[in-house]
Amino acid sequence: MVLEMIFAKYNYIIYITLMTIGFYGMIGKRNLIKKLIGMSIFQYSIFLFYVSAADVSGGTAPILLKEPAVYVNPLPHVLILTAIVVAVSTLAVGLSLVIRIYREYGTLDEDKILELSK
Amino acid sequence: METITSFSPGLAVLVSLLGALMILISGRRPNIREGFSLLAGITKFGIVASMIPVVMSGKLIELRLWDVLPGLPIMFRVDAFGLLFGLIASFLWIFTTLYSIGYMRTLKEHAQTRFFFCFAIALSSAIGIAFSANLFTLFIFFEILTISTYPLVVHIETPEAMKAGRKYLLYLLTSGVFLLFSIIAVYHYTGTTDFAFGGIIAGNGIPANMVILLFVTFMIGSAKAAFMPFHSWLPSAMIAPTPVSALLHAVAVVKAGVFVATRIILYIFGIDVMSETGLALAMAYVVAFTIIVASLFALTQDNLKKRLAYSTISQLSYIILGVAMLTPAGITGGMMHILNHAFMKITLFFCAGAFIVASGKEKISEMNGIAKQMPFTMIAFTVGALGMAGTPITAGFISKWYLLIASVEISQIPLLLVLLASTLLNVAYFFPIIINAFFKKPERELSYKEAPLFMLVPLLLTALISIIIGIMPDEPLALVSIAVQNLIGGT
Amino acid sequence: MITDHLPILLIIIGFFGAFFTPIIGMIRKKLCSPWATFITMLQFLISLLLLYNVLAAGNLSYWLGGWQPPWGIEYAVDILNAFVLVIVAGVCFLVSIYSRKSLGLEVPGKEIPLYTLYIVLSTGMLGIVITGDVFNLYVFLEISSLAAYALIALGGRQSAMASFNYMIMGTISASFILLGIGYLYVMTGTLNMADLSILLPGIYGRPVLLVAIALIVVGLSIKTALYPLHTWLPDAYTHAPSAISALLAGTFTKVGIYALIRVMFTVISPSYVIETVPVMSMLTWLAAIGILAGSILAIAQYDIKRMLAYSSVSQIGYIILGVGLANNIAMTGGILHILSHSLMKTGLFMVSGAIIYRTGIKNIYQLKGMGKKMPYTMGAFVVGALSMIGIPPTVGFASKFYLAWGALEAGKWVFVIVILLSSLLTAVYFWRIFENVYFGVHETEEIKKDEAPLSMLIPIVIFAALVFLAGIFASIPIEVIKIWVIGVLP
DSSP: HHHHHHHHHHHHHHHHHHHHHHHHHHHOOOOOHHHHHHHHHHHHHHHHHHHHHHOTTTBOOOOSSOOOOOBBOOOHHHHHHHHHHHHHHHHHHHHHHHHHHHHSSOBBBBBHHHHTTT | EEEESSHHHHHHHHHHHHHHHHHHHTOOOHHHHHHHHHHHHHHHHHHTTHHHHHHHHTOEEEEEEEEEEEEEEEEEOOOOHHHHHHHHHHHHHHHHHHHHHHHEEEEEOOOOOHHHHHHHHHHHHHHHHHSSSSSHHHHHHHHHHHHHHHHHHTTTOOHHHHHHHHHHHHHHHHHHHHOOOOOHHHHHHHOHHHHHHTTTTTHHHHHHHHHHHHHHHHHHHHHGGOOOOTTHHHHHHGGHHHHHHHIIIIIHHHHHHHHHHHHHIIIIHHHHHHHHHHHHHHHHHHHHHHHHHHHHHHHHOOHHHHHHHHHHHHHHHHHHHHHHSSHHHHHHHHHHHHHHHHHHHHHHHHHHHHHHHOOOOOOOGTTTHHHHHHHHHHHHHHHHHHHHHTTTTTHHEEEEEEEEHHHHHHHHHHHHHHHHHHHHHHHHHHHHHHHHHSSSSOOSSOOOOOOHHHHHHHHHHHHHHHHHHHHHHHHHHHHHHHHHHHHHOOO | OOOHHHHHHHHHHHHHHHHOOOOOOOOGGGGGHHHHHHHHHHHHHHHHHHHHHHHOOEEEEEEGGGGGGTTTOOOOOHHHHHHHHHHHHHHHHHHHHHHHHHHHHSTOOHHHHHHHHHHHHOOOOOHHHEEEEEEHHHHHHHHHHHHHHHHHHHHSTTTTHHHHHHHHHHHHHHHHHHHHHHHEEEHHSOBBHHHHHHHHGGGOOOOOHHHHHHHHHHHHHHHHHHHOTTTTTHHHHHHHHHHHHHHHIIIIHHHHHHHHHHHIIISHHOOOOOITHHHHHHHHHHHHHHHHHHHHHTTOOOOHHHHHHHHHHHHHHHHHHHHHHSSHHHHHHHHHHHHHHHHHHHHHHHHHHHHHHHHOOOOOGGOTTTTHHSSHHHHHHHHHHHHHHHHHTTTHHHHHHHHHHHHTTTTHHHHHHHHHHHHHHHHHHHHHHHHHSSSTTTTTTOOOOOOOOHHHHHEEEEEHHHHHHHHHTHHHHHHHHHHHHHHHHH
16 A cells, blocks of 8 residues: 555655755755755755656657647746756855855865854 | 814924924034023923913813824823923923033033933923823833933943943833833723723723733833832932933923823723722822832932932822822822922922032931031922921922822821821931031031022022912912813812 | 836846846946946836835736736736835845945955846845746745845855855755745646635645645745744854845845745635644744744844844744734734834944944944944934834834734734833843943043945935834835735735
C-alpha cells in the first residue's frame, strides 16, 4: 500500500529528498560554498516538482497538430524557465558575495568569520 | 443648555504655542525672549478671562476642530469647572514668568531658552486639558504635558536629576498607558468619549466588574494627581528649578491630574454610577489615607521643597475627597480647593525659591532666624502656611469649611476626623518652620538680603490674593456653583 | 489614453530607468543620483495618480499585452495596493534625494551599480504590490531581493556576510513561496489572484491547500522578518549603507506584509484563514511575542542602527498583530501602521545616517551634545521616536490606538496589554538616546553647530513633518483604509 503510493508519486519523493538535502546544506554546513551548493539543490528540487507535476504521461508538446492529442501544459515549464533565471542570478550574487567575504576574511568557514568579525 | 461656538478656547491654547515658537526663535536675546513669554502669558489670561461673562451666564463655549481619528475630534468645551482651572493656570503663569525671570537670571541658569520654551508648551497643554470636551482631546494634551515637563524636571542635568527624570517618566508614561487603555475601553463600550454632566458610563450595559476595573485603571491613569500609592514621582521631581516646582508641580501638572480625576469621576462615571457602585466611598477612603500619610511623610522631610511636595500630595487629596463625597458641598469644597491650594502653594514655593536664590538654603534646619533677613518673604510664607492649615480669613478656610460640611452631610465621621487631624498635622509641619525663622537665633551671622524684586513682587501678590479669596470668595464661588448646578441640577 | 496604461508605466519606467542608468553614468557619474531621483519621482507621481483614480473610479485592472486574465498577467489595483504603492514609491523617492550625499560618503565611486540597483529594487517592490498574478509576485519578489542583497553588500566590512546570510534566508523564503504557489497552481490550474479566489473555495477541504498556505505563510514571514524568523534583519540593517537601511526599513518588510495580506484575504478568503484554519491566530501570537522580544532586544543594543533594526522587528509585530486579529478595527490599525512605521522608521534611519555622515558615531552612548550640534536632525529624531512610543498627536499614536482598540474588540486582553506594555519598552530604548543627546553636557565646552547638508536634512524634516501631519489628520488615511477593510471583512 505504502510502497504503491511511493512508486506512484516517486517524483514527489525525489523532490522532497532533494529539498531536504539542500536545506541541510544551507543550514547545517559551515562552509559558505557548500551552503551555496545546498541552496542550488534546494531551488532546483522545487523546479523539478513543477516540471514533473505538469507532466502528462504520453502527452506531447503543445504544437498545433492535425488531430487532437494529449499534450503537456507548457505553462509550468515556462514559469520554471523564469525561476531558473532567478536561481542562476541568485547563485551569481551569492558567489560574488563569497569572493568578497574571502577577500575580507581570508576564509570561508562561517565560524571563523564570526570570530573575526567580532 | 445653550452652547455657542467660538474660537476663544482654541486661541487660548494656540497663543502659548505661538509664544513657545517665538521664544525659540528669539532664544539668543534674553530680553526679547522673556518679553514674548510675558506677552503670551498676559494674552492667554486675557483670552481665558474674556470667556468668564459667557460662562457665568450659564452658557457653554464650544469649538470643534477636525477629527484626528474618525469620530474622535479635537474638541474644546468651556464649562465653569474647566474655566476655573484655565483661569488659575493662565493667571499664575504671568506671575511665574516674572518670578522665573528673576530666579533664572539670578542663578545664571543654563539652557534658559529650553526652559521657557518647555514652560510655554506645558502651559498650552494645561489649558488644553482644562478646555477639552472629550477624553481623547484631553489625553493628547495630557501626554504633551508629560513630555514637555520632562526637560524642566531634569533641567540641572546632574545624574540625580536624570534619575529623578527617569522616575518621573516611568510614573507618568505608565499612567498615560493606563489612561489610554481606559479611554479606548470607554470608547469601545459607549461609542463616545465626550464629557457629559451625568456621565456616559450609565445605561450602556457594561458589566459591573468592568466598571470597577475601568475606574481603577482610570485612577491609575490620573497618577499625575499624585495620590498614594502613585505619588512618589512628585517629591523626586522637586529637583527641578523652583519656578517649575511652583507652577507645574503645585499648579499645572498635579492639578491637571486632579482635574482629570474629577472630570472622570463626575463627567464620565457620573454621580449616580459612582454612588451606586460604592466606588465613591472607596475612593474617598483611599484619598483620606493619602491625606494623613502624606502629612506624616511631610513631617519627616528636612528639605523644604520636599516637605512642600508632600504637603501638596496631601492637599490635592482634599480635592478628590471633596469630589468623591458627591454632595454639592463636597464638590464645591473640592473645586474651590483647586483655586485656593493653587494660590497658597505657589506662594510657598515662591518663598522656597526665594530662600534658595537669596541664601542658597534648601534645608529647613538651616533656616533659623531667616525672617530677620527676609521679612517680606517670610510673611508671605506664613500667610501660605496659615492657609494650608485652614485658618479663617485665608483662602484655605473656605474650602475646608465646605469639606467639613460635606463629611457631616454624608455622615462619614472618619472622614471628618481625617480632615481635622490633617489640620493639626499641617500646623505640625509648617509652624516649626515659621517659629524657627522668626524667633530662633541663627548659628552664624547672616549676610544676605531679600530676593530680587522680580521674585519678591509675585510672591507677595499671590500671598495677598490668597487672603483676598479668603475674605471675598463670592466671585469664584459663583463660578463653582454653576459647575455644581450643572452636575446636580438645582440646589 | 496614457492614463489607462498607468499600472504598466509604473513598472516600465522603472526598468527603463534602471537600464539607462549605466549609460547616463558613462556620461557623468554624478548624474546617476539625480536620475534615480527623477525616476522614483515619476513612479511616486504615478502611484499618487493611481490612488486618486482608484478612489474616484473604483478598482483598476490592467491586462498585460491585452491578454485577458486568467491567461495573461493582470495588474489589479484596489485601494490597498494603491495605498501601499504610494507609501513605497514615496519612501523610495525621498530616500533617493537623501542618498546622494550619504551614499557618496559611505560608498564612494560606485554610483552606477548603486543607482541601477536602487531603481531595480524600487521597481521590484512596486511590482510586488501592483501585480494581480501570484507567479509574477514571486518574480518581483526575487528581483527586489536580489537588488537588496547587492545593495546591502555595498556597506562596510561586515556587510558581505550580513548580505550572505540574508540571501540564504531570502532564498529559503522565496523557494517556499514558489512551492506554495506551485501547489496552488497544481490544484486550480490558474495563477491569477482573482481567479484563484473564485476557484479555491471548491477545494477548501483538501489538505494540500493547507500545505500551500503553510509554505506561503512561512515564506512571507521570513520576508517580513516576523519573529522568530527575523534573524537576517538586524545584521542586514546594521551593516548596509545608511540610506539603504532607511529604504529597506521603510519599504521592504512592508511589501512582504502587503503580500501576506493580499494572499490571505484576497486570494484565500478571510473566513477560511480565520475560522477554518487558525493561521491568523497563530500569527497573532507570534506577532505578540515578536513585539515584546523585539523591544527587549532593542533595549540591549548600543549601536543605533542595530537598535532601530530590532525595534523594526517589534513594530512589524504590531502590523501582523493587527492583520492577524482580523476584525475591521485591528486590520485598519495594522494597515495604518504600515504607513506609520514607514514614515517613522525611514526617518529614524535617515537621522542615524546623518549622524554617521557628520561624525561617524554609531554608539548611542557617544551621542553627547548632538542636540546642539545637529538641532534639526535631532529634532526630527525626537518626533520619530515619540511616534514610535505612541505619544499623541503623532501617527504612531493613531495606529496604536486602533490596534489596541481592535484587540479589545476581539476580546483579546493579552494583546491589549502587549501593545501598551511595548510602548513603555519603546520609551525605554529611545529615552536613553534623548538623555544622551540633550542632557548632561552643558558644562563641557561650547559645541559648534554642524548640521547635516541640506539634501539630507530636507528629506529628514519632511519625514518628521509627515509623522506629525499624518498623526493630526489620521482620519484621512483611516477613512481610505476602512473602505478596503470593510469590503474584505464585512
